[in-house]
Amino acid sequence: xxxxxxxxxxxxxxxxxxxxxxxxxxxxxxxxxxxxxxxxxxxxxxxxxxxxxxxxxxxxxxxxxxxxxxxxxxxxxxxxxxxxxxxxxxxxxxxxxxxxxxxxxxxxxxxxxxxxxxxxxxxxxxxxxxxxxxxxxxxxxxxxxxxxxxxxxxxxxxxxxxxxxxxxxxxxxxxxxxxxxxxxxxxxxxxxxxxxxxxxxxxxxxxxxxxxxxxxxxxxxxxxxxxxxxxxxxxxxxxxxxxxxxxxxxxxxxxxxxxxxxxxxxxxxxxxxxxxxxxxxxxxxxxxxxxxxxxxxxxxxxxxxxxxxxxxxxxxxxxxxxxxxxxxxxxxxxxxxxxxxxxxxxxxxxxxxxxxxxxxxxxxxxxxxxxxxxxxxxxxxxxxxxxxxxxxxxxxxxxxxxxxxxxxxxxxxxxxxxxxxxxxxxxxxxxxxxxxxxxxxxxxxxxxxxxxxxxxxxxxxxxxxxxxxxxxxxxxxxxxxxxxxxxxxxxxxxxxxxxxxxxxxxxxxxxx
Numbered sequence: 144x145x146x147x148x149x150x151x152x153x154x155x156x157x158x159x160x161x162x163x164x165x166x167x168x169x170x171x172x173x174x175x176x177x178x179x180x181x182x183x184x185x186x187x188x189x190x191x192x193x194x195x196x197x198x199x200x201x202x203x204x205x206x207x208x209x210x211x212x213x214x215x216x217x218x219x220x221x222x223x224x225x226x227x228x229x230x231x232x233x234x235x236x237x238x239x240x241x242x243x244x245x246x247x248x249x250x251x252x253x254x255x256x257x258x259x260x261x262x263x264x265x266x267x268x269x270x271x272x273x274x275x276x277x278x279x280x281x282x283x284x285x286x287x288x289x290x291x292x293x294x295x296x297x298x299x300x301x302x303x304x305x306x307x308x309x310x311x312x313x314x315x316x317x318x319x320x321x322x323x324x325x326x327x328x329x330x331x332x333x334x335x336x337x338x339x340x341x342x343x344x345x346x347x348x349x350x351x352x353x354x355x356x357x358x359x360x361x362x363x364x365x366x367x368x369x370x371x372x373x374x375x376x377x378x379x380x381x382x383x384x385x386x387x388x389x390x391x392x393x394x395x396x397x398x399x400x401x402x403x404x405x406x407x408x409x410x411x412x413x414x415x416x417x418x419x420x421x422x423x424x425x426x427x428x429x430x431x432x433x434x435x436x437x438x439x440x441x442x443x444x445x446x447x448x449x450x451x452x453x454x455x456x457x458x459x460x461x462x463x464x465x466x467x468x469x470x471x472x473x474x475x476x477x478x479x480x481x482x483x484x485x486x487x488x489x490x491x492x493x494x495x496x497x498x499x500x501x502x503x504x505x506x507x508x509x510x511x512x513x514x515x516x517x518x519x520x521x522x523x524x525x526x527x528x529x530x531x532x533x534x535x536x537x538x539x540x541x542x543x544x545x546x547x548x549x550x551x552x553x554x555x556x557x558x559x560x561x562x563x564x565x566x567x568x569x570x571x572x573x574x575x576x577x578x579x580x581x582x583x584x585x586x587x588x589x590x591x592x593x594x595x596x597x598x599x600x601x602x603x604x605x606x607x608x609x610x611x612x613x614x615x616x617x618x619x620x621x622x623x624x625x626x627x628x629x630x631x632x633x634x635x636x637x638x639x640x641x642x643x644x645x646x647x648x649x650x651x652x653x654x655x
Contacts, residue, residue: 216270216280218303220295226266227636232604236597238274242282244608250290250446252618254509254651255644256611257290257447259637263607265295277310284313291420291448293320305337312339319400320424324350341369342401345378358382377405384409415439420446427453433460437469444510451510455480475501476511483515491519492528499531504653512538520548530557537564537646563645566638580622581645584629594631606635614644 223230233241245264250256264283271279280303287296297317305314311330315338318327328347331338338344341364348357361378364370370378376392394411395402403422406412415422416438425431426439427449440457443449459477463470475498482490502511516539519532533549534557536542542564552558555571559578562571569586573579590598590606591613597606610631616624625648632641 214270215303216274216277217267218280218299219267220265220298220302221262222267226262228262228266228268229603230267230269231601232263232266232268233271233279234269235601236271236605238271238278238282241271241605241608242278244605244612245282245286248286248608248611249615250611252506253614253644253647254447255640255647256614258643259607259640260286260611261290261292261295261447263604265299268604277307281309281313284310288313288317288421289419290446291423291443292446293317293421293424293448297321297323308337308339311337315339315343316400319404320421322425322428342374342378346381346401346405349382354382374402374405377402377409380409381405416442420448427457434464434469436460437473441469441472441505441507445506447509451513454507454510455514472498472501472505472507479511479515483518488522488524491522492524492532495531495535496528499535503651506651508535508651509538509647511535513540517541517545520545530554533557534560534650537561538643538650542643542646560646560649563642563649566642568645576622577625577649580625581629581649584626584633584641584645588626588630590631590634591627594627594634598635603635606631607637610635618648 217230248260250260264287274280280299284296284299287293287299297314300310300314300317305311311334315327315331318324324347328350331343331347332351335344338347341360345357345360345364348354348360361375361382365375373392373395376390377394380386380391391409394406394413398406398413398418400422403412403418403425414435415426416435420442423439423442426435427443431439436457440449440454444451444454455476458473459480463473463477466474475494479491479494479498482494499508499511502508512535516536519536522532524532529549530553533546533552536545536549537560539545546561546564552561555574558571559568559573562568563581563585566585568578569582573582589595590610594606594609594613597603597609610628613624613631614628617628629641629645632638632644
């Protein structure tokens with residue numbers, strides 16, 4: 144029996160969220176970055192009578208449309224027709240509070256939370272009325288950079304504009320990371336008032352072939368004491384490749400994108416693995432060695448910042464050069480891919496039995512499921528091979544319908560998984576406290592006060608961010624937080640997120 148609180152909450156949500164439960168195909172993870180053609184969003188099938196909702200993956204293939212008179216803060220890559228979120232997602236909240244929430248979020252362990260967060264960050268939605276300094280937009284960009292989603296972050300600034308010093312500085316950093324510096328340097332030289340300091344101007348003058356002017360500008364900056372000593376030294380070496388190496392100062396331990404490019408120019412760039420995740424995009428270019436490229440792809444795939452197909456393409460570029468560590472994962476994924484391409488069930492079973500633990504423990508299990516989960520249905524597998532195939536399929540986008548292809552589940556654990564995939568875990572026997580906490584969220588649990596207060600105030604975005612925060616506690620082992628987070632997602636129409644998050648929690652943990 145639904146409680147009065149849940150009933151009132153449902154009435155409020157029915158008025159505030161008319162689009163959240165809109166039927167649509169799950170959004171594809173960052174394939175939009177590699178395929179510019181838009182795709183149609185088609186209604187998805189769902190189990191039972193539960194209305195389908197967005198499970199919000201990262202950057203889908205969408206057509207970008209103009210915002211008209213909307214403020215810059217409302218800029219997004221995904222319109223409401225794609226995300227299912229109303230345009231008033233952020234409107235009723237204080238921008239500083241939203242920025243603080245975004246900055247504190249940790250979604251690295253949960254692909255479902257990553258997918259949801261990317262959709263929030265990239266959604267077209269009206270900025271709070273009090274946000275006159277682009278606080279929320281800058282927080283969205285900063286979070287995308289933290290996750291390694293550099294191209295989407297740059298695309299937001301391309302679309303929304305970067306005509307303030309703060310936004311231009313972000314755009315310059317993103318342009319340096321992606322190597323797309325021609326337009327950025329042209330604007331930096333044409334509008335020196337936007338340029339964040341002398342360093343970038345000197346770099347751009349040199350990139351533009353104006354070496355004498357760059358050297359003069361450096362002398363001026365040195366005289367005015369406008370640059371840190373370390374950056375002065377880097378710029379001197381950048382402008383004069385024949386400079387005595389003994390005059391070089393120690394490189395910065397935490398270089399910014401400009402300093403990295405200067406170090407790169409003198410052959411002293413540090414490995415990106417020692418730097419924030421956003422620097423990993425540099426190694427995806429053709430200039431990095433294969434091992435560095437592999438490590439960068441893994442690092443970005445763990446936060447959903449690149450599409451699984453890009454990870455596969457990098458992993459299958461050539462044969463492994465050694466064994467152990469990342470090379471074992473490369474070999475495992477290659478063997479699975481060869482077996483899947485050949486349609487060889489025994490080879491597929493062998494490849495998954497060996498490769499699944501390696502890839503899962505490296506936090507690449509969700510990527511593997513995205514690549515092959517749908518294709519595992521219908522294979523003539525039995526026993527443990529069939530159980531493993533079912534569990535991988537449960538991590539794919541088609542989990543609701545695909546699980547039926549495997550027939551009745553043989554174990555109590557798999558029966559719980561199937562019921563969870565169908566949105567009815569409370570109808571089967573739970574084996575432990577964790578499963579009971581999950582089942583409670585699908586029975587009569589209601590959101591905790593922290594989420595309900597946001598819902599009652601019409602602050603949908605803040606309510607979802609709070610639920611993601613609570614989910615972090617669930618991943619740390621809190622059963623109360625597990626029920627609260629799942630109940631919160633379901634209360635705001637994110638049924639699919641709730642199911643996928645719970646399935647991932649049960650299936651992606653390491654057994655080591």
